[in-house]
Amino acid sequence: MKTNINLKLITSLIFATSLISLTACTIPGGHIEGVSASEQQELCEQQNEETNGEQTDGNCEDSQFDITAEVNTILITPKVLNSIKETEPTASQNPTLEKQLANYAYTVDVGDVLNIIVYDHPELTIPAGQFRDPEQMGNLVDANGNIFFPFIGQLHVSGQSVATIRNAITAKLKRYLEDPQIDVKVAAYRAKRTYVTGAVMQPTVVPIGNIPVTLLDAINGAGGIKEDADWRSVILTRDSKDERLDLYALYQKGDMSQNRLLRHNDIIHVPRNDATKVFVMGEVKRASTLPIHRSGLTLAEALGNVGGFNEMTADASGIFILRASQDPEKIADVYQLDASNAAALILATQFRLQPMDLVYVTSAPIARWNKVISLLLPTVRGLDDLNDLENDL
Template sequence: MTKLKALTTSLMLLGLTACTIPGGHIEGVSAKDGATNSQSSEELDFDITEQVNTILITPNVLNSIKEREPSATQNQMLEQELQNYAYTVGAGDVLTVTVYDHPELTTPAGQFRDPEQAGNLVDAKGNMFYPYIGRIHVAGKSVEQIRVELTEKLSRYIENPQIDVKVAAYRSKRTYVTGAVSQPMVMPIANIPVTVLDAINQAGGISDDADWRSVILTRDSKEERLDLYALYQKGDMSQNRLLRHNDIVHVPHNDATKVFVMGEVSKAATLPIHRSGLTLAEALGNVGGFNEMTADASGIFVLRASTDANKVADVYQLDASNAAALILATQFHLQPMDLVYVTSAPIARWNKVISLLLPTVRGLDDLNDFENNL
């Protein structure tokens, strides 16, 4: 009778444990049947399976989700902007004016004064003072336009004046390079046009922990995402831009470019996505592979946030029970914040249950032996 009681107690514990151990379940019992009174009807009716897209990884699926590899392309708009580029003077710039054969009108540059110190400063209103002419508005004009205007006004006093205008100091315009670069900096915009590629090179290039596929160009409070991988590695000039005053080029760190590997693997880990990307095979290899004794090779899943507004996630399943299917894992490219989960085989779930029940069963046997000895 005592042994029967112990066996009955063990079976009862087994039924309770199957409901609480991860992976343990009792077929045919719905959530409503096992629910407590404290659970709301909304919790009982919620079914996560209705909120996900389950997709078996096949060659056709890989082709459908494969991102287009960038290639070398020209940027006609950028080339046109570079050809037509002309620096426009702004407040804070310093100009030097040379009037040939008239040293009294030429900006003086003494022995201990460089052109920047001796030049004509453009004031906050965009004006510059010049002899005989007085104040002249120069902001927003190119040096060629300023030269033509000075020539026209001085011709009233000098016959056929020969004038040259240069910018001695560029102070009015700047762009910013921030984030994961060797030397974040404020870069002045001068008479030589500066592109995103130029700016990052002048900042010492991107650092090892940079997310170079998601560089952000902020202009007039609007953000544009640029792919430096396509620009640097593939020569895709469509990712390059001519920089303007107050543009911000930000190279983010790769903190958000990571994936999570969990389940029946040698060592669960969070893995960064390196510059050349990360495949499912590489992710599994980096954590030591899945546990062949406990893992279900047909249950390797990749959970990814769905682009479908009516779904929570897209779940991609790799059936690696056939080893040849692992070649598909080398072609499946992971995306930031993907979750890779390897399920446990049914026998492994059963062993977990037994391992938790074993101490209780042994305790009951010891209690039974003690009662028999009384």
């Protein structure tokens, strides 16, 4: 009989302790079990006594991890959605680019090959041969930016357009020829190029010639972008400076302001979408890491992709989105969706997730109680078996 009384007393204490842990050691509204601030203070003081303050120097303030004051908590409402809604790109013109294209003129540089023809004077023109290509028939721009031409000698041509070079040769040949007729062409464009790297079908080097090359031309020349590319974060590196461009706006919306006229040594890098992902955790069917696809990802899509939240254990009023805060004095912005009214789920279809967002669905109080019960039952059963054994003896 005494054993039975002890068993009942132990069982009662266990359940009382679990009740206290469910009510006293939780973060309000978050349903996350932990150690209360007072318990942290007590544990810290006890540790200081045991170590004579050697490890913590008697200071217990740093041991309390209470970030309530450092978090912005925002209830998702139609007004909040309008305030955080990103402006969608629209079709637009690019007057600056259009002017650059209209005034574009290729300038010769080191490594290019020029083909210079003096009409009615074949002796001044390198003759064409059966086994000669246009490059072998031309004049190579040397490392000093010069070419050699009969009667003229060394002529500096680097950084000049074809028209300027033609006028210069014509003016110099007038000393020896009457009304010379000159034609100058670039036989081989070797001097200027731009590079396309990253998540494209075929990373390549795109030569720049007499036809201007834009960002759109270079991407298409590389075979387009891959499925795992991050459309919205393409980097154009020019003169050691990076510029972020949005191919989604350019391709899908026709926003020509994202297009650029490329220059020599420009680097276009299309990153992978490894960092464009969100994390869905808590009381959902399948906790997962989800990529953000090209057209974006809403909260409703994220919940749908993981099978939705568990209706038996989830607290529909506690759907949270944790996002790094832009406020330097805050750690995070925590958006809460109260979906206890199913009609509120329509707000989830309008809430767009951002890279590295964390979606967390909390558990209902009864679900947390059931978890505690399931953990305590083996202990209670063990005590009951021990009691039966003592009675048999």
